[in-house]
Amino acid sequence: MSAPKIHLYALAGACSVAPHILLHEAGLDFTKTIYKKDDLIKNGGYPEELKTLNPKAKVPVLRVDDDVITENPAIFTYISQQAPEKHLLGKTPFETVRVYEWLNYLSGTLHGQAYGMFYRPGRWVDVQDGSLDKHVLARAKQAIQESYKYIDEKLEGKEWAVGDDFTAVDAYLYVFYRWGVAPAGLDMEKEYPNYTRIAKAVAERASVKAVLKAEGIN
Numbered sequence: 001m002s003a004p005k006i007h008l009y010a011l012a013g014a015c016s017v018a019p020h021i022l023l024h025e026a027g028l029d030f031t032k033t034i035y036k037k038d039d040l041i042k043n044g045g046y047p048e049e050l051k052t053l054n055p056k057a058k059v060p061v062l063r064v065d066d067d068v069i070t071e072n073p074a075i076f077t078y079i080s081q082q083a084p085e086k087h088l089l090g091k092t093p094f095e096t097v098r099v100y101e102w103l104n105y106l107s108g109t110l111h112g113q114a115y116g117m118f119y120r121p122g123r124w125v126d127v128q129d130g131s132l133d134k135h136v137l138a139r140a141k142q143a144i145q146e147s148y149k150y151i152d153e154k155l156e157g158k159e160w161a162v163g164d165d166f167t168a169v170d171a172y173l174y175v176f177y178r179w180g181v182a183p184a185g186l187d188m189e190k191e192y193p194n195y196t197r198i199a200k201a202v203a204e205r206a207s208v209k210a211v212l213k214a215e216g217i218n
């Protein structure tokens with residue numbers, strides 16, 4: 001059987017950084033489309049090609065031959081299944097449970113709720129003139145900080161988020177650490193030392209260096 005044809009649709013610096021890192025970690029052949037924020041603003045959002053593949057109009061999208069996979073935890077699962085020896089979802093069944101516990105929290109609470117309010121305050125209140133945005137943003141900032149505090153406490157004494165090795169959780173945590181620095185503007189190093197230790201270890205990986213270069217970010 002020939003290897004599946006894999007194509008990643010990503011937005012530079014977005015949550016799609018995580019599956020991009022994991023494709024490298026897994027050593028898979030893939031092609032990619034990397035959108036740039038400025039182009040999306042100019043063109044009124046994602047192009048039709050992306051919206052046809054994913055009617056939710058979000059990245060990441062992973063096309064695998066004729067199948068389309070959306071949602072980070074599902075995409076991480078697919079990538080991990082292609083390279084089981086890399087243990088990207090943990091080394092034991094119980095570590096995999098812990099990985100999913102993290103992924104659900106990061107995807108639902110930190111990304112969906114806290115950063116959802118932060119990036120798109122207008123989606124949270126039915127007042128479209130922007131007059132309430134500052135209130136939503138203030139709550140978003142609190143929610144982001146509460147979440148980072150929880151994450152930092154959970155990472156106390158740990159080299160990696162789950163078990164004794166790098167997993168998909170570390171790649172995902174790295175995305176939100178970068179957002180904490182900018183655009184959230186938090187002093188991540190001072191406030192969250194455990195989280196910083198792990199983000200720095202992730203940043204040292206060849207996979208991450210390749211992704212930053214490919215996406216034109218630093």
Ligand SMILES: N[C@@H](CCC(=O)N[C@@H](CS)C(=O)NCC(=O)O)C(=O)O
Pocket residue numbers: 011014015016057058059060070071072073107
């Ligand atoms: N639950 C989705 C969230 C994906 C998501 O929100 N992606 C952002 C980029 S980080 C996006 O494309 N947002 C566009 C929008 O919300 O309009 C996942 O985990 O994959």
